[in-house]
Structure formats: C-alpha cells, structure tokens
Amino acid sequence: MTDGELTAEPLTSEMEVAVALARTLREQQTLLQSTDIGVAFIQKRAVLRCNDRFAQIFGYDDAQAIVGQASYALHPSREAFRALGRDAFADLAQGGTFRSVRQMRKSDGGLFWASLTGRLINPAEPSEGSIWTLDDVDAHIHMRSQLDAIQLQTQVLLDHAMVGVAYLRDHTVVRCNRHVELMLGYDAGELQGRSSRTWFADDEQWLAQRARCVPVLAAGEVFAAEMALRRKDGGPLICEVRSKALQDGSAVWILMDITERRQAQEALREAHAELERVVSERTHALVTTAKDLDKEIQERKYDQERIYRLAHYDVLTGLPNRTLLAERSQQAIASAQMQHTPLAVLFLDLDHFKHVNDSLGHKVGDNLLARIAQRLRQTVREYDTVARLGGDEFVLLLPRANARGAQRVAGKVAQAFDQPFHIGQHELTLGCSVGVALYPQDGRDFDALVQSADMAMYGAKQEGRNTYRFFTSQMQAQSMRALELENALRRALERDQLSLHYQPQVDATTSKVVGVEALLRWQHPELGMVSPAEFIPVAESSGLILPIGQWVLETAAQQLKVWRSKGLLHITMAVNLSARQFHQPQLPDLVRDVLRQADLPPQCFELELTESAAMSDVPAAEQTLAQLQKLGVRLSIDDFGTGYASLTQLKRLPSYKLKIDQSFVRDLDKGETDKAMVNAIVRMAQAMGLRITAEGVETRDQLDFLQTLGCDEAQGYYFSRPKPAAEIESFLFQRTV
Numbered sequence: 006m007t008d009g010e011l012t013a014e015p016l017t018s019e020m021e022v023a024v025a026l027a028r029t030l031r032e033q034q035t036l037l038q039s040t041d042i043g044v045a046f047i048q049k050r051a052v053l054r055c056n057d058r059f060a061q062i063f064g065y066d067d068a069q070a071i072v073g074q075a076s077y078a079l080h081p082s083r084e085a086f087r088a089l090g091r092d093a094f095a096d097l098a099q100g101g102t103f104r105s106v107r108q109m110r111k112s113d114g115g116l117f118w119a120s121l122t123g124r125l126i127n128p129a130e131p132s133e134g135s136i137w138t139l140d141d142v143d144a145h146i147h148m149r150s151q152l153d154a155i156q157l158q159t160q161v162l163l164d165h166a167m168v169g170v171a172y173l174r175d176h177t178v179v180r181c182n183r184h185v186e187l188m189l190g191y192d193a194g195e196l197q198g199r200s201s202r203t204w205f206a207d208d209e210q211w212l213a214q215r216a217r218c219v220p221v222l223a224a225g226e227v228f229a230a231e232m233a234l235r236r237k238d239g240g241p242l243i244c245e246v247r248s249k250a251l252q253d254g255s256a257v258w259i260l261m262d263i264t265e266r267r268q269a270q271e272a273l274r275e276a277h278a279e280l281e282r283v284v285s286e287r288t289h290a291l292v293t294t295a296k297d298l299d300k301e302i303q304e305r306k307y308d309q310e311r312i313y314r315l316a317h318y319d320v321l322t323g324l325p326n327r328t329l330l331a332e333r334s335q336q337a338i339a340s341a342q343m344q345h346t347p348l349a350v351l352f353l354d355l356d357h358f359k360h361v362n363d364s365l366g367h368k369v370g371d372n373l374l375a376r377i378a379q380r381l382r383q384t385v386r387e388y389d390t391v392a393r394l395g396g397d398e399f400v401l402l403l404p405r406a407n408a409r410g411a412q413r414v415a416g417k418v419a420q421a422f423d424q425p426f427h428i429g430q431h432e433l434t435l436g437c438s439v440g441v442a443l444y445p446q447d448g449r450d451f452d453a454l455v456q457s458a459d460m461a462m463y464g465a466k467q468e469g470r471n472t473y474r475f476f477t478s479q480m481q482a483q484s485m486r487a488l489e490l491e492n493a494l495r496r497a498l499e500r501d502q503l504s505l506h507y508q509p510q511v512d513a514t515t516s517k518v519v520g521v522e523a524l525l526r527w528q529h530p531e532l533g534m535v536s537p538a539e540f541i542p543v544a545e546s547s548g549l550i551l552p553i554g555q556w557v558l559e560t561a562a563q564q565l566k567v568w569r570s571k572g573l574l575h576i577t578m579a580v581n582l583s584a585r586q587f588h589q590p591q592l593p594d595l596v597r598d599v600l601r602q603a604d605l606p607p608q609c610f611e612l613e614l615t616e617s618a619a620m621s622d623v624p625a626a627e628q629t630l631a632q633l634q635k636l637g638v639r640l641s642i643d644d645f646g647t648g649y650a651s652l653t654q655l656k657r658l659p660s661y662k663l664k665i666d667q668s669f670v671r672d673l674d675k676g677e678t679d680k681a682m683v684n685a686i687v688r689m690a691q692a693m694g695l696r697i698t699a700e701g702v703e704t705r706d707q708l709d710f711l712q713t714l715g716c717d718e719a720q721g722y723y724f725s726r727p728k729p730a731a732e733i734e735s736f737l738f739q740r741t742v
C-alpha cells in the first residue's frame with residue numbers, strides 16, 4: 006500500500022498529513038481486529054503492532070501486552086527462531102509469501118502448532134519489516150496424528166483380520182492380505198499379478214461371475230455373493246464375497262471362507278459388513294475439519310472394537326479363541342509368577358464328535374458345540390477362561406487352581422457331560438477326554454502348558470476316553486521318542502533302512518499257501534529294529550506314511566511279479582493301508598499305476614484296511630472302496646472286532662474279506678466268550694458272503710477250532726513268522742497248490 010492510494014487528493018499541510026495518518030492507522034486497526042486470525046507487524050525482530058487475536062493465540066489478554074516483545078520469544082527456542090528465518094528467507098527476499106506449519110511458544114511456555122504466513126513489506130528493504138498471519142491449528146494437528154495412528158492400527162488389524170482382502174484392477178490382483186493367500190493355498194506374494202481366473206475351476210464359471218458383478222460395480226454399488234472358488238491344490242472353497250469399485254479404478258474384494266461355517270452365516274455377514282466398511286474407509290479422502298476428524302475417530306474406534314471381537318472370539322460359540330487365550334494365559338502366568346500362586350490348564354477334546362457331524366450333519370454338530378460351550382462356561386468361575394481352539398477342542402485356563410482344584414474342575418466337566426444334549430429332535434450323549442497341565446512344573450509359558458495338557462489329553466484318550474489325566478514326565482518322554490522317530494523316519498526311505506517281510510496266509514482246511522501279507526520293517530543303525538506298531542502311528546501323524554506307503558505298494562507288487570515269474574501264479578499279495586493313505590483321493594490312481602508297472606492282474610492284489618480306518622468316514626470309504634473294487638483289487642477289513650463297525654455300515658462297504666483280530670484268536674483257549682465272539686463273526690461274514698481269515702494263529706488247537714467253524718483262511722506263527730522274501734520263498738514253493 007502507498008500513500009497515494011490512501012487519499013484521493015494530494016496532502017498540502019502537515020496537519021492534513023497527520024489527520025490522514027491517524028485515519029489510516031484507525032482503519033488498519035479496525036481491519037486487524039475484525040479478522041479471526043492473528044496478524045502482526047514484525048520489525049527489527051520485535052512485535053511492532055498486532056491484533057488482539059494474535060496476542061490471544063499466544064495467551065496474552067490483548068495486543069498491548071505483546072507489542073514490543075522480541076519475536077524469538079514466540080518460538081520454542083532461539084534455534085527454532087533462526088531456522089524459521091533461514092527457511093523463510095528465499096521466499097521473502099523474492100517478494101513471495103512464506104507458508105509453514107510449526108510449533109510456537111505461548112506466554113506460559115506451552116508449545117502449540119501454528120499455521121504461519123509471512124511477507125516482507127518491502128522486499129527491496131527488509132528492514133522495513135514483515136507482516137505475519139498466524140492461526141492456531143494445534144487441535145487439528147493432534148487429531149490428524151491421532152487419525153494417522155488409528156489408520157496404522159487399522160492396517161495392522163487388517164493384516165491379521167480373519168477375512169481375506171484383495172484389491173483387483175482389470176481382474177488382476179494388485180494387492181491382497183495374507184489371509185487370502187492362505188485361504189486359496191498360495192505362498193506369500195504368489196497371487197500378486199495373477200488373474201482372478203485362477204480362483205475359479207473353469208472359464209465358464211469365471212465369466213459367469215464377472216457378468217454378475219461387473220454391472221453392479223460399474224453402478225458404484227456393493228457386489229455381494231456366495232461363490233464357489235478353487236484352491237491352488239484344486240480343492241473346493243466356498244466364499245462369501247463382497248466387492249466395491251474404488252475411485253482409482255480398482256475394486257476391493259473381501260472374501261470369507263464359509264465352507265465349514267455356512268450355518269453361522271448371520272454372524273459372518275455382519276462381520277463382512279463391518280470389515281468392508283473399514284476397508285472402504287481407508288480409501289476415503291481425509292476429512293479436513295476438526296469436527297469431521299473427531300467423528301471419524303469415533304467411528305474408527307467403533308470399527309476397531311468390532312475387528313477386535315472378530316480377531317479374539319470364536320464366531321460359533323462366542324468363546325475366546327486361541328489368540329485371546331494366549332493373551333490371557335500370558336497375563337495369568339505373569340501374575341502366578343509374581344504372587345507365587347498356582348495355575349492350571351485343562352485341554353478338552355470331545356469323544357467321537359466326528360460321528361455326530363458325519364451322521365447328523367454339520368448344523369447339528371455346530372449347535373452341539375455351542376451348547377457344550379455354554380455348559381463349560383457354567384462349570385467354571387467368573388475369572389476362569391473357557392476358549393475354543395477350533396474343531397472339537399476346548400481349553401480351560403484356571404488361574405490360582407492347584408492340582409486339587411484342577412481335579413475338581415475336571416470332575417465338574419465330566420458331570421456337565423452326564424446329561425444328554427437336546428438338539429432339535431435329537432438327544433445326544435457324548436463324553437470328553439481331558440488333559441491337565443500345571444504351572445510351572447509342566448510348562449512355563451502358554452505354548453508349553455497347552456502342549457503338555459494336549460499330551461495328557463491324548464493319554465486320557467488312549468486310556469479309554471471319557472476320563473482325565475494329569476501330564477506326566479512319561480508322556481513327555483513318549484512324545485520325545487515320537488519326535489526322535491519322526492526325524493529318523495524322514496531319512497529312512499532314502500537311506501534304504503526300510504524293507505518288507507512276508508507272512509504266508511494259508512487255506513484253513515488244507516494248510517496250502519493262498520497268499521502272503523507284506524509287513525513293513527525298519528532297521529535303524531542306532532535305534533535298532535523299530536516295531537511298525539510304534540513307527541506307523543508316527544508316520545501317520547507326520548504324513549510320512551504317504552511316500553512310505555507308496556514304496557510298500559511298489560515293492561510288494563514288484564516282489565509278487567518276481568514270484569509269479571518263478572511259477573508262484575496262485576498266491577495273492579496283501580498290503581496294509583493306513584487311514585491317511587486311504588483318505589487320499591489319488592489312492593485308486595496310484596494302485597492302478599503300481600499294478601500296471603508290475604504287470605499284475607488286479608485280483609492277485611489285496612488291500613487291508615483296519616476296521617477303524619474304514620469306519621472313520623463311511624461315505625468317503627464307500628466311494629474309495631468302490632473305485633478300488635472297480636479296478637478289480639480285493640479289499641479286506643483288518644483287525645475286525647476291535648472297532649465299532651455296525652452291520653449297516655459294514656453292508657455298505659464293498660469288501661471281500663474280514664480278518665478276525667488276533668486278540669480274539671489268542672484267547673480262544675482261555676474261555677467261552679472269545680469262542681462265542683469268533684463264532685458270531687464267522688457266521689456274520691458267511692451270511693454276508695465274505696471270506697474270513699483268522700490272524701495270530703499260534704497253536705494247533707486254535708486252528709482246529711477255527712476249522713470247525715468253517716473259517717476260510719488262517720495266518721500266524723503256527724505256520725510261519727513274517728520273513729524276508731528270500732527266506733520265505735522255499736516255504737511258499739513247498740506249500741503252494
């Protein structure tokens with residue numbers, strides 16, 4: 006502003022100049038006071054003039070209180086003041102406006118965030134001073150940093166969310182969380198850049214889903230559907246899917262695996278809605294006013310609570326899940342340690358729960374789990390935790406409980422299962438096996454305690470179920486031994502430590518050899534000869550049974566080929582199948598290939614499956630056995646009498662032979678009960694048109710009795726122990742028809 010602009014006419018006298026000056030100052034003062042932001046004239050590093058607002062921002066009553074103050078006093082430090090000068094110099098010297106947000110100091114010494122704008126009055130003459138406008142943006146900045154922190158927390162929660170979140174552009178995955186990869190069976194980062202086509206079984210399904218969702222997304226709406234997808238390994242996956250187009254042209258997809266939890270759809274749908282909102286909110290433009298920020302913060306806090314619930318509680322039962330259990334256990338352990346109080350962990354597994362699911366369906370199974378959760382909760386005290394680990398496994402965390410307390414709770418749990426559960430029209434009675442571990446002797450941290458309680462539960466199962474067991478060092482030793490065996494077994498195949506022995510199976514009347522059973526042997530350099538009864542369960546639980554089982558099939562088939570080439574054309578080869586092998590969808594293909602490679606007629610090959618493996622999932626067993634039967638391979642049910650096969654179930658399985666378990670044969674001499682049992686099994690098999698073999702025949706008397714019953718075949722030490730191929734060969738040649 007220049008003097009010429011202040012008055013319309015030139016000033017002629019000193020008086021007139023003074024009047025004009027006073028008027029200009031008044032106008033200027035009015036202007037300054039009428040604005041809501043702070044304005045100050047700074048000259049020679051001191052406040053020359055300012056409005057009241059400027060003074061109030063710094064905590065003074067009015068402008069008079071601050072005029073004359075050195076301007077560095079308004080800054081947090083002299084260094085901060087010098088830094089501002091350095092930063093502003095370039096802009097100001099060129100006649101420009103300098104803008105910045107930085108901290109300033111109030112009269113009481115407190116710091117606050119201010120938005121500053123500065124300009125020189127005369128860039129050619131900096132000594133004439135500068136004008137600064139200033140606004141207090143402290144609340145705004147704090148809310149913004151709060152929002153940033155919450156967004157960061159939301160990101161972390163999202164990464165650990167129990168739903169899959171993926172961003173797609175042009176049907177290609179741009180980004181996704183780990184959950185999506187785990188759900189679809191991919192390694193970390195493997196999905197990035199892949200087309201969504203890979204999630205579907207074929208082009209047709211993919212194109213059909215695209216045709217459904219593209220118009221919805223194009224209209225800016227949320228697309229929600231249930232989709233049948235395909236995992237990388239080809240397995241089916243049913244997902245609840247929600248998607249929404251984003252402003253940048255991509256679309257966010259939220260996927261939740263509902264394959265197993267279809268019945269909990271209501272709760273899951275709610276969860277989708279919450280998470281979808283959280284995700285879409287991440288893409289919103291940042292709201293800029295303090296009021297909106299405040300609202301946004303409240304909403305995010307609410308979302309966080311919902312996500313927290315999802316991440317820490319089991320949807321089906323409402324009980325804490327493993328994550329929350331781990332957190333509570335850590336707290337309980339810390340307080341037990343500090344206060345020298347005891348602590349007990351009970352691991353609970355339902356007995357034969359699978360039967361409920363298999364026979365009555367998942368809906369009944371899930372209702373039952375929810376009811377069991379309720380009863381367990383009523384069994385314990387307020388500050389105890391009842392958590393569901395998944396499946397039919399529950400954990401009870403009992404702070405301050407010693408062995409007596411744990412025993413009492415285990416008793417109460419057993420009582421809780423005494424009464425039947427009424428689900429719809431079904432009345433269900435089932436038991437549970439409980440393992441107890443105590444802090445600190447059985448484990449000093451959460452994982453160790455749960456592991457010990459789990460081992461103890463396993464002990465309870467082995468001792469006939471529906472009971473409880475305390476963890477013992479012997480269990481620890483057993484599990485160490487299992488671990489040792491598993492490690493050694495991993496290398497057994499490649500180090501040629503496995504071999505097959507063969508035991509003859511003879512016609513019970515003529516004692517002629519009709520077949521052999523292949524029995525696996527493991528000779529380890531340090532562990533010595535390990536019994537299959539010990540290492541087969543380890544191979545089962547570790548999955549090693551699959552390559553080992555394949556090796557057994559191939560080796561036995563090749564051996565039979567050799568014997569056939571030497572003239573032993575009428576013997577069959579029986580091979581044991583473990584439950585895990587049997588539930589492999591590829592089993593029929595594998596058997597077909599093995600037969601083809603050894604050039605064997607299928608009817609000379611017999612697969613033995615234990616009764617319990619066959620009965621563990623009858624509908625699946627029915628299918629696999631039907632496929633194997635179609636190949637022409639014979640199937641026998643091994644260890645018959647030890648499982649729980651019902652006649653109806655047995656009738657459904659296309660088997661050829663039953664093998665009476667050796668425990669019945671062993672006790673034949675001892676009493677009438679086992680004789681009656683064997684008699685009943687033989688009659689039943691005859692009525693069903695099945696052949697029958699008695700295992701474990703060791704004496705002439707046993708054989709005589711079996712002959713009188715009309716048993717078809719026998720096997721046991723009475724005829725021969727299992728021996729290597731070279732040693733058994735002469736026996737086979739002597740005794741074959």
Ligand SMILES: Nc1nc2c(ncn2[C@@H]2O[C@@H]3COP(=O)(O)O[C@H]4[C@@H](O)[C@H](n5cnc6c(=O)[nH]c(N)nc65)O[C@@H]4COP(=O)(O)O[C@H]3[C@H]2O)c(=O)[nH]1
Nearest residue numbers: 524525537538541557581582583701702703720721722727
């Ligand atoms: N006391 C007595 N025992 C007799 C007599 N005759 C045979 N045995 C033993 O009884 C077991 C019969 O096999 P299994 O019931 O299929 O029971 C087998 C089978 O379930 C499993 N197994 C063995 N080889 C394999 C295999 O290649 N694959 C799978 N999945 N399991 C196998 O290990 C179990 C134990 O095998 P082994 O120790 O070889 O024990 C064999 C055999 O040596 C007898 O007269 N008296």
